[in-house]
Amino acid sequence: MIYTCTLNPSVDYIVHVVNFEEGELNRTTSEAKFPGGKGINVSRVLKRLNVENKALGFIAGFTGTYIEDYLKEEYIDVAFTRVKGDTRINIKMKTEVETEINGQGPEISAEAVQALFSQVEQMQEGDVFVLAGSIPKTLPHDIYEVLIKKAASRNVKAVVDVSGKTLLDVVKHKPFFIKPNHHELGELFDVEVNSIEDSVTYGRRLVEQGAENVIVSMAGDGALFINETGVYQATVPKGVVKNSVGAGDSLVAGFLASYVKQGDLLEAFRTGVASGSATAFSLELCTLKEVEELLEQVVIIKIE
Numbered sequence: 001m002i003y004t005c006t007l008n009p010s011v012d013y014i015v016h017v018v019n020f021e022e023g024e025l026n027r028t029t030s031e032a033k034f035p036g037g038k039g040i041n042v043s044r045v046l047k048r049l050n051v052e053n054k055a056l057g058f059i060a061g062f063t064g065t066y067i068e069d070y071l072k073e074e075y076i077d078v079a080f081t082r083v084k085g086d087t088r089i090n091i092k093m094k095t096e097v098e099t100e101i102n103g104q105g106p107e108i109s110a111e112a113v114q115a116l117f118s119q120v121e122q123m124q125e126g127d128v129f130v131l132a133g134s135i136p137k138t139l140p141h142d143i144y145e146v147l148i149k150k151a152a153s154r155n156v157k158a159v160v161d162v163s164g165k166t167l168l169d170v171v172k173h174k175p176f177f178i179k180p181n182h183h184e185l186g187e188l189f190d191v192e193v194n195s196i197e198d199s200v201t202y203g204r205r206l207v208e209q210g211a212e213n214v215i216v217s218m219a220g221d222g223a224l225f226i227n228e229t230g231v232y233q234a235t236v237p238k239g240v241v242k243n244s245v246g247a248g249d250s251l252v253a254g255f256l257a258s259y260v261k262q263g264d265l266l267e268a269f270r271t272g273v274a275s276g277s278a279t280a281f282s283l284e285l286c287t288l289k290e291v292e293e294l295l296e297q298v299v300i301i302k303i304e
Contacts, residue, residue: 002046002128002256005116005147006039006057008105008136009067010090020095035067036090038132038161041246045253045275045285047076051260054079056119058136060106061086081115083108107138120147125155128176128256132161132249141166148173161252163187174210179252181217199224200231200303213265215272217251223276225269230302232266234273237297239281250286251276270298 012035015028035044043055054077059067064080064087071078088103123129129151131144140146148158148170157176160167163184171178185202186193193199196218203216203226216224225232254275259268274294278286281294 001124002051002053002130002260003119003123004039004043004046004053004055004057004130004132006037006055006133007108007139007143008088008134009035009037009040009057009059009064010088010103010105011063011066012036012090012092014092014094017093017095020093020097033066035070038249039130040067040071041249041285042130042132042161042253042256043071043076044074045246045250045279046257047074048286049253049257049275049288049291051253051257053077056080056116058083058106058108058112058116059087060084063087063089079119081112081119083112105136105138108136113139113143117146117150120150120156121154123151123154123156127154127156128159128260129156130159130161130252130256131170132159132252134162135166142169144170145173148175159252159256161248168209171206171209171211174212177213177215177252177255178206178211179215179217179248179255180206181248182219182221185216196221196224196233196303200226204231215251215255215269217248217276223251223269223273225266225300227265232269232300233303234269235297235299237274237277237281237294239277239294241280243283244280246285247276247280250279254286254291266300270295270300273298 014032016030017026046053059080060083083106085106088105091101093099151158159177160170160175182193199216203214206214214226222236223234251272255268255272258271275291278290
């Protein structure tokens, strides 16, 4: 079973406003609501790729109920832990200059954290545990480290999709898979990553520090897959980018969907790149049909 964990999910409220005027009454021309959060995105794409999974994390109030009901309608298994308050609402305003307002989220009690720990302690050898997204301020900064160690004690494969110091902290615990983009890779080591050679250098450093498999996404330059066996580069399919939100989460989901079915890391890399591109070329998260249509365009070569 694949488990995803979103510590601070959201309801993403997307509004389109023409000629926004500050201080005046503005009316939307269109609007939409979606469950938000990196782990939740991974769960939704996995299901679209016909891979069963279970969504974990913390939800609260009527907004939390909305997320839970939305995922159930997509036939995704959920086992969220309820806390007091309301799950946050993130407002994304599409106008001449895009503006985002992100909520803080509810306070998470020690009892709720312990409930999540208990869920991890019941996982079985061979399961996959996806930790994705930022850590809420009300939780200990090292909670990902604690969770990945508990997963490792059960021989559960950990997948971590976070940025900044948090990623460096968890790499030493030997995650199965991590996925920084080239900007995040540079931030990790306080350098500028401007070339494929730079991405290889610092991607390999993550492998040396403990990560089993690393994918570095490099926008138009494709993506790199790095592990102890070598370095591989994948081309990016051709298409018009319409939406970058969720593309990285789709890459993670595509990688895992292929890997659990076939056990082939390079084919998983190919499917991951196709999935991320399919979401980028769409206004919503990718579908199986969209991913399959792009697979042949993803060419993988060994570069080292």
